[in-house]
Amino acid sequence: MTTLNAWLLDPNPKSRLQSRVGQTWLSWLRFRRNPLAMIGLGISVALIFMSIFAPLLAPYDPIVQSLPDRLLPPLTPGHWMGTDDFGRDIYSRLLYGSRITLYIVMLVILTAPVVGLIIGTVAGYFGGWVDAVLMRITDVFLAFPKLILALALVAVLGPGMVNAVLAIAITSWPPYARVARAETLTVRNSDYIAATRLQGASALRLIWGHVMPMCLPSVIIRVTLDMAGVILTAAGLGFLGLGVQPPLPEWGLMISAGRKFLFEQWWVATMPGLAIFIVSLGFNLLGDGLRDVLDPRSAGK
Amino acid sequence: MAPVNSAQSSDAAAQSSAALRFASQSANTLFSLFITFIGLLAVTFLISRVIPIDPVTAILGERATGEQIAALTQKLGLNDPLWKQFGIYVWDVFHGDLGQSVRTRDPVLTEIGRYFPATLELSTLGILIGVIVGIPAGVLGATKPGSWRDLFVRLVGLMGYSMPVFWLGLMGLLLFYGELGWVGGPGRLDSMYEMMIDVTVPPVTHMILIDTALAGEWDMFWNALSHIILPASLLGYLSMAYISRMTRSFMMNELGQEYITTARVKGMPERRVVWVHAMRNVAVPLITVVALSYAYLLEGAVLTETIFAWPGLGRYITDALLVADMPAVLGGTIVVGAVYIGINMLSDFLYRLADPRAR
Numbered sequence: 001m002t003t004l005n006a007w008l009l010d011p012n013p014k015s016r017l018q019s020r021v022g023q024t025w026l027s028w029l030r031f032r033r034n035p036l037a038m039i040g041l042g043i044s045v046a047l048i049f050m051s052i053f054a055p056l057l058a059p060y061d062p063i064v065q066s067l068p069d070r071l072l073p074p075l076t077p078g079h080w081m082g083t084d085d086f087g088r089d090i091y092s093r094l095l096y097g098s099r100i101t102l103y104i105v106m107l108v109i110l111t112a113p114v115v116g117l118i119i120g121t122v123a124g125y126f127g128g129w130v131d132a133v134l135m136r137i138t139d140v141f142l143a144f145p146k147l148i149l150a151l152a153l154v155a156v157l158g159p160g161m162v163n164a165v166l167a168i169a170i171t172s173w174p175p176y177a178r179v180a181r182a183e184t185l186t187v188r189n190s191d192y193i194a195a196t197r198l199q200g201a202s203a204l205r206l207i208w209g210h211v212m213p214m215c216l217p218s219v220i221i222r223v224t225l226d227m228a229g230v231i232l233t234a235a236g237l238g239f240l241g242l243g244v245q246p247p248l249p250e251w252g253l254m255i256s257a258g259r260k261f262l263f264e265q266w267w268v269a270t271m272p273g274l275a276i277f278i279v280s281l282g283f284n285l286l287g288d289g290l291r292d293v294l295d296p297r298s299a300g301k
Numbered sequence: 302m303a304p305v306n307s308a309q310s311s312d313a314a315a316q317s318s319a320a321l322r323f324a325s326q327s328a329n330t331l332f333s334l335f336i337t338f339i340g341l342l343a344v345t346f347l348i349s350r351v352i353p354i355d356p357v358t359a360i361l362g363e364r365a366t367g368e369q370i371a372a373l374t375q376k377l378g379l380n381d382p383l384w385k386q387f388g389i390y391v392w393d394v395f396h397g398d399l400g401q402s403v404r405t406r407d408p409v410l411t412e413i414g415r416y417f418p419a420t421l422e423l424s425t426l427g428i429l430i431g432v433i434v435g436i437p438a439g440v441l442g443a444t445k446p447g448s449w450r451d452l453f454v455r456l457v458g459l460m461g462y463s464m465p466v467f468w469l470g471l472m473g474l475l476l477f478y479g480e481l482g483w484v485g486g487p488g489r490l491d492s493m494y495e496m497m498i499d500v501t502v503p504p505v506t507h508m509i510l511i512d513t514a515l516a517g518e519w520d521m522f523w524n525a526l527s528h529i530i531l532p533a534s535l536l537g538y539l540s541m542a543y544i545s546r547m548t549r550s551f552m553m554n555e556l557g558q559e560y561i562t563t564a565r566v567k568g569m570p571e572r573r574v575v576w577v578h579a580m581r582n583v584a585v586p587l588i589t590v591v592a593l594s595y596a597y598l599l600e601g602a603v604l605t606e607t608i609f610a611w612p613g614l615g616r617y618i619t620d621a622l623l624v625a626d627m628p629a630v631l632g633g634t635i636v637v638g639a640v641y642i643g644i645n646m647l648s649d650f651l652y653r654l655a656d657p658r659a660r
Contacts, residue, residue: 147604148600152630156348240619
């Protein structure tokens with residue numbers, strides 16, 4: 001163990017790999033000292049764990065109805081979070097719902113930042129009218145309130161999980177484009193870019209191999225901070241009946257189902273909301289912690 | 302005498318050139334916002350054209366004859382080339398024509414004129430609460446970073462970021478209306494007053510607190526206040542989360558400056574150092590923050606209005622969505638987008654007015 005530690009913390013790394021791994025290890029050591037960030041990491045890992053092992057953890061089927069058991073209060077034996085109006089175990093539905101939440105978040109963070117990264121780096125690298133046109137388009141999308149644009153898009157595309165993801169992705173790429181463009185502008189005129197260009201590298205190669213990697217850290221920080229927002233927007237669309245459709249156990253949808261008997265059977269709407277709250281709190285804590293570690297500029301704050 | 306005069310005139314020249322620069326910057330901002338607004342219209346136009354609902358069938362119904370369909374298609378200009386349709390669309394919007402609601406057959410703009418004041422009232426009250434609570438909370442945190450009260454403020458703010466607003470609304474209703482009975486339930490008034498309002502209160506501003514106060518119906522005013530206070534506090538909490546966080550970071554930055562040390566060394570009371578000297582400089586970037594969260598509240602209002610049965614723009618849009626009333630949805634989107642742009646422009650303008658360095 002000590003030798004591994006010594007290898008990781010060697011001030012004179014012998015190889016590129018050792019230096020990289022050592023840097024990551026140092027970041028981790030700093031991250032570990034932040035208890036709030038560790039809580040966030042714990043929640044995120046728990047969410048992934050829950051969604052992978054949902055079939056093993058869930059005592060009941062999330063979809064099959066059992067009308068004799070409808071609206072049982074929490075702490076009923078066998079249903080510690082109670083049941084909903086179709087007699088389905090809320091705990092089991094929450095477990096399966098974590099899959100949908102994770103799925104939506106994954107799809108959005110695999111699309112929106114990539115689009116933003118491409119548009120931002122291209123605009124920043126070429127400058128001139130390319131920059132002007134692309135940034136004007138970005139501004140147009142920024143001028144819409146996110147949720148309203150997502151609503152209008154879902155109205156066109158029709159309700160459903162994939163369309164909700166698409167709508168959220170279309171509304172969330174502009175900030176990434178802004179971030180990527182700003183980073184590109186700072187590296188565009190540096191010597192290493194000029195050297196690579198003199199060696200005959202094409203614009204595509206320069207952007208892909210030399211500009212984009214420089215933008216990645218700030219984009220990644222932004223992604224982790226945005227994940228909570230994605231969850232909240234997706235839940236909001238589900239709540240309005242425009243996202244994931246019944247009988248799937250999406251958390252926002254479950255809240256809207258529980259709304260009808262809020263004052264008599266409070267737990268039906270409360271439990272999924274707690275789940276959303278805990279998960280997005282976890283992502284927010286994780287994002288804050290990562291930013292402190294990865295972004296030296298904000299480390300002092 | 303002469304040198305003083307020349308100094309004065311050069312001062313005046315500098316001032317007038319600064320004023321000129323300010324004017325030209327403002328003109329620039331205006332122009333770029335105009336372009337952005339055209340872009341916004343392009344997006345809504347495209348949405349309205351790719352939509353799977355046929356506008357002709359939507360207006361005439363299923364049993365229209367072929368001639369009727371042809372006539373209406375001609376009248377709506379659907380045979381024109383796309384660029385011409387867009388031109389007509391922009392022309393119409395700039396003349397206040399956002400189309401006709403499919404549901405009620407009323408012009409969309411007239412309907413929005415009825416719904417928007419309710420949203421404005423709700424989010425204005427929300428931002429007031431957010432500013433009144435958020436700025437002192439942020440300052441409290443910044444003056445003693447790392448203390449328990451700093452941690453508390455940050456935690457409350459972080460929770461505001463992480464909670465689904467519609468769920469928080471439901472929980473608020475459950476607790477303060479259902480269990481405690483401290484506030485009014487959904488809607489703008491109790492149903493008893495709701496029946497009276499059309500008779501006794503003339504709709505001057507369509508904002509219920511102002512209208513009832515103007516009409517002198519104080520019972521109704523207090524009832525309306527008990528209904529608005531919960532959704533407004535909810536929106537206030539959301540904006541407070543953002544405002545307190547930004548205030549804290551601006552204030553900490555400012556308190557590290559040398560002029561603050563100077564003021565302290567001179568023996569100025571700490572309260573005056575923070576609230577007068579530092580606050581003046583914190584206030585400038587805060588203008589943008591407050592404006593942004595005000596614009597954001599318009600968006601947060603969509604879900605809040607659904608929960609609280611609040612007859613505002615957000616609920617207008619979602620209700621229209623559920624019956625596929627696209628002119629209403631897109632009209633609402635345009636208005637919200639325009640307000641959003643307008644608020645951004647205003648904050649930009651105020652920022653440059655408040656901070657000479659930005660000019």
